Amino acid sequence: MTLSFACAVSHAPGMTAWAEAAPPPQRDCINGGFARLKDELDASRSEVLILLTSEHWANFFLDHIGAFCIGRAAAYRGPIEPWLKVDKAEIKGDPELATELLEASYDEGVEPSFAYELEFDHGTMVPLHFLAPRMDRPVVPIFFNTLAAPQPSAKRCLAFGRVVGKVAARSPRRIGIIATGGLSHDPGERHHGVIDIEFDRRFMAAMAGGEVRRLARYSRAEFAAAGAGAFELLSWVALAGALDGRKGEAIVYEAVKPWATGIGMMAFPDAAPAPQVSG
Amino acid sequence: MSLYALQKLIRDVNRKPACRDAYFQSAETFAAGYDLSAEERAALVSMNVGELYAMGVHGLLLRPFTLLRQMPEEDYLKAIRGGPQ
Numbered sequence: 391m392t393l394s395f396a397c398a399v400s401h402a403p404g405m406t407a408w409a410e411a412a413p414p415p416q417r418d419c420i421n422g423g424f425a426r427l428k429d430e431l432d433a434s435r436s437e438v439l440i441l442l443t444s445e446h447w448a449n450f451f452l453d454h455i456g457a458f459c460i461g462r463a464a465a466y467r468g469p470i471e472p473w474l475k476v477d478k479a480e481i482k483g484d485p486e487l488a489t490e491l492l493e494a495s496y497d498e499g500v501e502p503s504f505a506y507e508l509e510f511d512h513g514t515m516v517p518l519h520f521l522a523p524r525m526d527r528p529v530v531p532i533f534f535n536t537l538a539a540p541q542p543s544a545k546r547c548l549a550f551g552r553v554v555g556k557v558a559a560r561s562p563r564r565i566g567i568i569a570t571g572g573l574s575h576d577p578g579e580r581h582h583g584v585i586d587i588e589f590d591r592r593f594m595a596a597m598a599g600g601e602v603r604r605l606a607r608y609s610r611a612e613f614a615a616a617g618a619g620a621f622e623l624l625s626w627v628a629l630a631g632a633l634d635g636r637k638g639e640a641i642v643y644e645a646v647k648p649w650a651t652g653i654g655m656m657a658f659p660d661a662a663p664a665p666q667v668s669g
Numbered sequence: 670m671s672l673y674a675l676q677k678l679i680r681d682v683n684r685k686p687a688c689r690d691a692y693f694q695s696a697e698t699f700a701a702g703y704d705l706s707a708e709e710r711a712a713l714v715s716m717n718v719g720e721l722y723a724m725g726v727h728g729l730l731l732r733p734f735t736l737l738r739q740m741p742e743e744d745y746l747k748a749i750r751g752g753p754q
Contacts, residue, residue, distance in 0.1 A: 446729055451680050452673060537729060578728025580750050582742075618728060 393558040395434035395566035396633055396661035397427045398597065398626045399521070400573060401444070403512040404649030406475045406519060411648035423642035423655040424520035430657065431521055436566035438484050439522065439529045440491075440554060441514055442625035444536045444571045448511040457542035458502035458550055460495075461531040462488040468510025476519045481510070482528040487565075491530065491557050498553045500546070508533065513622075517570045527566075534628070536571065536621040544608040547624045551631025558632065567661075569629035571622025573643075575651035579618050585645040589616040590652040594643060597626060597656050600635040619651065626656070636660055671705050672725045675713065678703045679726060679734045689737070718748035 409417060448470055450459070463483040469476050488504065495502050508531060510518075518525060532554070535541055542550075558565040573593065574586035589612075596604045605627045613620045642655035678700065681688040692699040696714045705713070712720040716738070722731055728749070735745050 447680055447683070447727075452676065537727065576728075578730075578732035580746075582728075582746060 392561050392564050393555065393567065393632070393661055394436045394564035395431050396568075396629060396638075396658040397430070397521070398569040398629050398654070398656040399424070399427065399517050400651065400653040400655070401513045401516045401570040401622075402575070402646070402649045402651045402653060403471065403474055403516065404646070404651075405516055405653070406512075407471075407473055408648065409475075412646050416644045416646050416653075419642055419644055420646075420653055420655075426641060427655065427657060428521050428523075430659065431566060434566060435564055436527065437563045438487060438565055439527050440487075440558065440565060440567045441517075441529050441531045442551075442554075442567065442569040442628050443531055443533055444513045444622040444625060445533045446511055446513055446537065449505070449508050449533065450535075452538060455535055455538050456503035457535050457546070458500075459508070459533040460488050460491055460502050460504045461508045461529075461533070462492075462504050463506050463508060466508055466510050466529070466531065469515040470509050470511045474512055474515065476512075476515050479515075479525045481518070481525050484528040484530050487557075487561070488530045490561075491532075491554060494557045495550065495553050498549075498556075500550045500553055502532070502550070513570055517568055521568065532628075534622075534625050536624055537618065539610075541610060541613075541621045542624060543610070544624060544627045545606040547628040548602060548606045548631035551628030552634060554628065555632030555634055567629060567632055569625040571625050572620060573623065573652035573654045574616035575619035576617030577619050577650070581617055583647070583650045584617065585647070585650070585652045586616045586620075587645050587652065589620070590643060590645070590654060593623060593626075594640040594654050594656065597630055598638050598640045600630065600633065600637045602630055602635050605630050633658060633661060671709060674704045675709045675721070675724065676726055676730055678705070678713070679730045682737070683730065683733045718745060719751055722749040
């Protein structure tokens with residue numbers, strides 16, 4: 391068992407680009423959540439991170455779009471947004487682990503696509519900025535189609551996540567998994583600014599309880615009712631699959647009006663056994 | 670019918686600097702390179718945001734597209750909520 395770390399966090403660009411717009415108590419709470427998760431990640435001695443993240447038309451268009459795409463590049467660059475207030479960086483990839491994930495997925499009956507060139511936008515860079523600011527751990531990004539209908543079903547994301555969890559668990563290396571996105575928001579759409587606090591809290595409660603059956607039942611209609619951006623929570627569902635029912639803790643929830651989204655963070659302190667101390 | 674081409678044009682302008690330059694030089698000339706209907710071309714050239722949204726352009730394509738022209742959020746939301754301008 392070498393799944394060393396797991397968490398789920400929102401990736402709203404406002405967290406860095408217009409951070410000052412949020413009320414200070416909310417900002418403090420969110421920064422505190424990131425600080426706790428960063429400490430947990432550092433303590434986990436994770437050697438590589440699998441990033442379950444969202445596509446925002448940065449890499450793909452409707453000429454060719456798949457449900458999941460695993461990055462096999464030796465390095466990635468981001469952010470693509472010059473206004474994000476996150477320094478541009480190059481982040482090492484891990485093609486070997488990416489290939490292992492692909493092969494395991496195919497063996498288990500899930501067929502993600504793969505890409506040797508992918509760029510990172512706020513969906514990946516904002517969480518890395520807070521959780522791994524030195525950008526020195528290799529990563530394998532897995533992009534979820536969360537924006538072009540039909541999005542993959544929650545049930546399918548859970549099954550894919552189970553494969554990712556199995557690969558992490560049997561690896562001789564210490565692997566961390568970070569899911570990014572959500573919660574309720576409707577960017578660029580008619581209900582931009584509307585935050586569905588009840589939906590967010592229910593979803594986080596299901597994540598905290600490791601309620602994989604409930605999570606697998608989330609329908610496209612349920613996500614859509616919480617805003618187009620709520621589909622990003624499919625990556626959280628995949629994380630729940632990777633954790634296979636292990637319980638977590640909702641450490642932050644704030645409905646941040648100026649960022650037009652519900653911001654949530656989940657910790658999974660029981661995701662991995664404590665590192666063995668030798669000698 | 671040609672929503673795909675319309676969205677492709679907008680995505681090209683958002684993501685490719687050369688396309689962006691060409692679009693800002695002449696939206697009409699640039700649009701001629703895409704298989705758009707007369708209505709789509711007119712909405713694009715006149716920057717009728719409400720009409721573009723009503724035609725089905727994805728919000729995460731349309732909003733960044735309007736930001737290239739520094740359209741304030743309030744105006745954008747008014748346009749997409751109110752339908753054609």
